[in-house]
Amino acid sequence: MVLSRGWAVFLVGVGIWTWVIWPRFAIAIWQDPRSWASGTVADGAATSFLWVHALLIAASLAIGTTVGVLGIRAWFAARRRQAA
Numbered sequence: 001m002v003l004s005r006g007w008a009v010f011l012v013g014v015g016i017w018t019w020v021i022w023p024r025f026a027i028a029i030w031q032d033p034r035s036w037a038s039g040t041v042a043d044g045a046a047t048s049f050l051w052v053h054a055l056l057i058a059a060s061l062a063i064g065t066t067v068g069v070l071g072i073r074a075w076f077a078a079r080r081r082q083a084a
Contacts, residue, residue, distance in 0.1 A: 002077075002081075003074040003077075003078065004078065005075060005078045007071075007074065008071045008072075008074035008075035008078055009071070009075070010071070011067050011068065011070055011071025011074065012068055012071035012072060012075065013071075014064065014067050014068065014071070015064050015065060015067050015068015015069070015071060016068065017064070018060060018061060018063070018064025018065070018067070018068070019061065019064060019065075019068075022057050022060050022061050022064070025053075025057060026053075026054070026057050029049075029050060029053040029054070029057070030042070030050070032049070032050075034047060034049045034050075035047055035049055035050035035053075036050070
């Protein structure tokens with residue numbers, strides 16, 4: 001598959017966006033009283049609310065990283081094609 005530089009930049013942007021947004025969301029979930037059985041942040045057992053969101057965050061970061069890496073590879077491949 002051949003991607004243009006524009007698509008490569010878009011994919012890198014999506015990867016960066018993912019790493020900007022999801023860690024902030026993770027902090028918000030961690031600080032949410034619904035994440036903890038006692039209702040106090042980081043006190044008591046983690047609830048399914050925390051675990052489900054942690055799984056979603058981890059999956060999103062993994063996908064975002066993959067997309068970003070593919071964008072970087074596409075950018076360098078486009079540069080090699082242009083140089084040749």
